Amino acid sequence: MADLIPPPHRSANDLFSDPLDSHPLWFKPNLFLSPNFDSESYISELRTFVPFDTLRSQLHSHLSALNRELIDLINRDYTDFVNLSTKLVDVEAAVVRMRAPLVELREKIEQFRASVEFSLSALQNGLRQRSEAASAREVLELLLDTFHVVSKVEKLIKELPSAPADGSNGTTNLTDNSGLSNGASLPHMENGTNLRETQSMLLERISSEMNRLKFYIAHAQNLPFIQNMDKRIQSASLLLDTSLGHCFVDGLAHHDENAIYNCLRAYAAIDNTTSAEEIFRSTVVSPAIHKVIPHKVSGMDAGSSDDDLENDYKQMKQYIDKDCKFLLEISATENSGLHVFDFLANSILKEVLSAIQKAKPGAFSPGRPTEFLKNYKSSLDFLAYLEGYCPSRSAVAKFRAASVYNEFMKQWNIGVYFSLRLQEIAGALDSSLSAPILTPVQTSSSGRVNNEDLTLKQSVTLLDCLTACWRDDVLVLSCSDKFLRLSLQLLSRYSNWLSSGLAARNTGTGSHPGSEWAVAATPDDLIYIIHDLGYLSTVVTGNFLETILQLLSSCTVDVLDSVKQSILHGGKSLYNLMPKVIGAIVASLVEKSVEDLRQLKGITATYRMTNKPLPVRHSPYVSGLLRPLKVLLDGDRASTFLTMETRTALLTDAVTEITSRYYEQAADLVSLARKTDSSLQKIRQGVQRRAGASSDVSDHNISDTDKICMQLFLDIQEYGRNLSSLGVEAASIPTYLSFWHLVAPSDKQSSISF
Template sequence: MATDLHSPLPKSATDLFGDPIEDSHPLWLNPSKFSDPEFDPESYISDLRTFVPFDTLRSELRSHLGALKHELVELINRDYVDFVSLSTKLVDVDAAVVRMRAPLLEIKEKILAFRGSVHTSLTALQSRLKQRAQANEAREVLELLLDTFHVVSKVEKLIKELPSVPADWSSGIANSTEKGQLSNGNSFQHAENGTNLRETQSMLLERIASEMNRLKFYFTHAQGQQDGFDYVFTNMPFIENMEKRIQSASLLLDTSLGHCFVDGLEHRDANAIYNCLRAYAAIDNTSSAEEIFRSTVVAPFIQKVIPHSSSGVVGGSSGDELEQDYGRIKQYIEDDCKFLLEISSTENTGLHVFSFLANSILKEVLSAIQKGKPRAFSPGRPAEFLKNYKSSVDFLAYLEGYCPSRSAVVKFRAEAVYIEFMKQWNTGVYFSLRFQEIAGALDSTLMTATLVPYQNSSSNQKYSHSLVLKQSISLMDCLISCWRNDVLVLSCSDKFLRLFLQLLSRYSNWLSAGLNARRSSNANANYGFEWAFSATPDDFLYIIHDLNCLEEEVCGNYLANVLELLKSCPSEVLDLVKHSILQGGNSLKTLRPLVLNSIVETLVKKSVEDLRHLKGITATYRMTNKPLPVRHSPYVSGALRPLKAFLDGEQAARYLTSELRKEVLQSAAYGITQQYYELADELVNVARRQESSLQKIRLGAQRRAGASSDVSDQNVSDTDKMCMQLFLDIQEYGRNLASLGVDAANIPSYRSLWQCVAPSDKQNTITF
């Protein structure tokens, strides 16, 4: 036998000089798991490989395999004699097999015979059980049919017992809409007998309806059971005759019940109406009662309120308005319909299945409006549409007032007629028209080429803060229009909130885009922003004032009015609305720095025009023999004149707060000083470069002439004279800033300017 050279020799279980085999394996290798029925070698190896190297695992498994083979060989050698002599002990095996086969075959034949007899008995028993089940089912059906027959007979007998039934009732012809009341020469001669007769008749009809309900249950149940077996009774004359009798009884019941219900409505007999409604509920025919009430009681009055013909021509004088019509209908409901609504809403009577509000009253009102005043639903005239819509919603709320519970209100709103009525009001188209109207008004105003101040506009009387510019007033008018009573539709409040935010965004974009176009100084490339190029600092003051007013108005009274209108909404919705409006109002704050920057840039640009005169200093002192200057230049007085004129102006005093005034002053002073420093620094640098060039030329000429090069000119240079003049100018400039309330020493560009032109002995101290 070949052995693996890499595997160690297996040890005997009785090896005296080594450990037993079961103890030679490492702790992580448990050979007993190999005999487990659920042993999975792949999962076992994958688990071991997480902490045992593959080579070590393979080596241990091969060692275990060698030990198993060695143990097998030892077992064979130990019992080898018995193994070899096993075949010699098997003597006369074939004869023994023959002796045992005969009784086994006999037992098999008996078992097969018994099995056949049992199967035959079982088949016969199952057949008898099936016949028995069919017989039981047939008996049940026959019993149901007999019960149905008895009930049919009972119903027919009760119908014959109806008091004062005219002949046309028994023939199944209903003339309830043609007759004002039921009359019989024998039974309605006296009023007191009429009331008792109606009540008796209604009670009997209720009983008949109850029996008819039981009759339909029996007959339906009997037909359902016929499908489970082979006997079919539907084609039998008995069944066909019973079906005809049931249909005839149903027709007579419907006709008699309809006449009794109409008679009860005409005489307002509460007991008779109650019994008739219970009868309709018992036979599950609520629609007939609702239709009778609609056609008999509701329709005649609605025809008078909203008259119409087949062509839909309105005969009234109220045009397409519905408010007055709804008022008359409400009064009619209170007078003529309330008694029936109260009966049908009585608790614990089972009459909650009726929906006279939706299927009788609202259905007739909707039909009358569609035929008589179809233009009332048209959103093409927004004002009339909104008025009719609100009147209709108020009418629905009035009808909901007759619902006895919250579940009844939910059921009323889920009715098909209610849904159809609400679909007639296309609020989406209405909002689109209002959107075009409101947004178009603002857009046309913002397209104006100039800023138009309206200080004395009567529109300001509507706001707690007076706006100045026409554009701002138009924005506020449009924002208020979103939530006016004659514009707002509560079901579209989310759309009007979005329109509010869009209006603010449109105004903000108009303002920021105009200011950016002004800063880029490219009017041709920014058509539509001409107002920004023609605006003056005073116009920008109007914008700042209006921004402050708009923010306070939107976040104050405007927000309070909107929350008051939406107070019926959940608190979570109100919080979202409040957050949106506040965010929109606060977004106006981001525009104020842009406007202030435009004011400062304009003032700086005007001041730089005067500061450019300092270039004349070069012509004054270059190549001249003028002495050192002793006073400042005239241009200095005009450098801050635009800023001072703006701050002292009437508009700044009126519209500029102290904080904004200080901010404008600081920003303008810093900007003007920066421009002043850049101009002066350029002037001094150019002068010094020119002086250095001239000095080199002189030295070259002196060398060529043989003059001494160490001869120095004791005279003051032209550059020093220029710097002295600039030094005097910036001192005056610093004094002018101080008169405006600005400390020039705190301006970095002024300190740089001082270092540029001040004499060497005054470099470290700024004094005016």
């Protein structure tokens, strides 16, 4: 059929191979024609299972096939391709015909744009002129309002003389002293309204107008018209302040609650609370305070004995309840807007501070800590009393944030007070610990110290200092962290004093300052220390800790836990020193016992190269080995002050160490004896061999080593009996077992018997 497309041309080399345009199954050229084709993602996807060289080779092959196909297409339609340029006839004329309407359209658009821009400019100018006119109108209205308000204020001020400021002729139709409840609206001016209340109401009205006038001036203060009216405004403001002050003073003098309420609202309206607070201070508070603390001559001694403030504060409270309470209740009226006043701080507290500074400056001096702390606590109680007049927590916070409150608190230099207490308390302990010897406390009438009390003055001083840190006449709760640190430092100072002393005792030198006591102390003195350490650790972790936690009960749980752990650590540090003290006692006892052990050398001299028979009784020195320990434990101090647990620990450590030293010297003695016997035996055997005698002539003789071992065996039996008399089982001591096996005869090695 003629319409059929001929098959692709194939060369002879392609007859039995794949077509030239064949591709692997993984290579799909159709994907290149996709509008969303992404070469990077395509290559990264193929590279997961196709080697890069294979992929590159296949792409090059596909590019070559495309180039051949393009050439074939050009060659096939070459005639049409060449005739393409010849068919484009009169193209420039067509372009000219199309350009003419486009140019005309552009000109119309430019004309329309110019017209729009002109209209927009005209519109913007009109809006700007309108805005300027509105602004000018606002300024004009503001100036007119300002002028009207100034005129109104002046007119109202002129009406004030019609209401006498002194109020001496006014009727006294006053309400009761309960104040205005819930900020009730001002009473209407009826026939029965007194002149003082009328004047106060008029002043409140003037104040509101003056407040509005201030608002106008704040928005137009740079205008010449306002500047020209400045003298009138200042004059009106001065007259208002004067009249308002007279009316407020008159209201305070007559306790006219309505007049005072209106005056306070007037002061609040013109934002002049300072004047009202100062008038109340000078008119009411100052005379009352001066009755309590009259002014003194400036040359009075600042440290005189009448600097006590406790009675003064009591009288001040009475005067405040009598003369100031009514105003404080008025200013605390709910929803009245009078919360802006702070009469507590700026009137009452300010006057109290000034009076104390002038009349009793010594009350603030920490040089006398006891009086200072008493005045400080009285002052805190007075501040708490003043806070009782605050109607809410926010009012209390405002009172405490006042500058006068902070200035009042700064007068009490708690840092210097604590430094003085620190020197006093820590100095007492340092003075006691610097003594060259241990100082026992005074004995009772029977001549013995009670075992429930401390025995050394150093320990008593420590406990007194710890207790002093938390006494009511010493502690300042705001410095409780410092006093806690001081308590821990006292415990550490005492522990270091003991540790350094015991260390110096071990070295045998007292050159270290403060350690002379340890070198000179006897084992009986160290028993005092053991008792005091146990007593102190019990008190510190018991009653002392409970006292601190009770005083700090208002703190958080985390703070209380930290305090508890620190105190427990301090008490434990004392208790942990007891083994060191016991070790020092044991060392002293061992040194005394070692002196008797020197007699062991006499055993060798007794049986070496002699014909003495086997010993049948123990050596005399054995009874002296445990005598120092027995004397110590049977003494009055050990019987009185050592607990059973401590006594057992001391006994166990002492006998273990003495037995160990005893065994070491005995082992050396036996070892040397055996070496000597071995050498002598070899010499005898050599002599006998030269003489032709039998070598076993002396084998049946008892050697010197056997005699020495027998003597040592008898000695440790006696030593074991002495241990039993002290309540110690000899078999429980490992070195005693080793000693037994070293010197016991072969028939008694298996069992220990005395």
